[in-house]
Amino acid sequence: MKNLSGKPMLEWVIKRGEQAKKIDETVVATTTDPSDDAVADWCEVNSVPCYRGSTYDVLDRYYQTALWRGTDRIVRVTADCPLIDPNVIDDVVSLYETTGADFAANRLPPPWHRTFPIGLDVEVVSFPLLERAWKEADKPFEREHVMPWFYTPKVVLRWRFWIMTRIAECIDGLPIRRMISNYYRKFSGGYPIRCMHPGRKCLNWLSDSPNWNR
Numbered sequence: 001m002k003n004l005s006g007k008p009m010l011e012w013v014i015k016r017g018e019q020a021k022k023i024d025e026t027v028v029a030t031t032t033d034p035s036d037d038a039v040a041d042w043c044e045v046n047s048v049p050c051y052r053g054s055t056y057d058v059l060d061r062y063y064q065t066a067l068w069r070g071t072d073r074i075v076r077v078t079a080d081c082p083l084i085d086p087n088v089i090d091d092v093v094s095l096y097e098t099t100g101a102d103f104a105a106n107r108l109p110p111p112w113h114r115t116f117p118i119g120l121d122v123e124v125v126s127f128p129l130l131e132r133a134w135k136e137a138d139k140p141f142e143r144e145h146v147m148p149w150f151y152t153p154k155v156v157l158r159w160r161f162w163i164m165t166r167i168a169e170c171i172d173g174l175p176i177r178r179m180i181s182n183y184y185r186k187f188s189g190g191y192p193i194r195c196m197h198p199g200r201k202c203l204n205w206l207s208d209s210p211n212w213n214r
Contacts, residue, residue, distance in 0.1 A: 019086035
């Protein structure tokens, strides 16, 4: 809920995600911890479906959210990526649809090198495979970080990955937050609908703006 150019960061993520043509519904999956009451309250005021579940078993939270909404596939985007690109979301969903994959993504986890800019990560998984992960994942880090089970060699499934380059666009620290605030101040004109540029436009702006962090 950190403020980003006058709006909660979560709002930027949702508004950008909603521009993706292959997304039927945007749902927030947060925790039952009182510290996340503000998230749930914001969702209620803005008519965004919100599921509250486990703080540390995030895989269970995702599974219960998908079960609640009755979906056959899940598109995962994290809430610290206010420059998420709706075009990239559509491209990864298309990859999932056209290849018959069980799981599609534009990222690879460690120990592999980054395969796409940080902050543009999109992962798509079928509900049956998410349910299998929910039943079989037994390591704490697999439960907490949702997706590690899908990348393990013991899992036999149809993977598809889309590979690009590296740059940081998620909120990991003050310099990045300042950069994105400057970006939205420059382009928003009051509301995010004018700020739905693809992540690539932001990359171009960064390369042309050496003083973006001031």
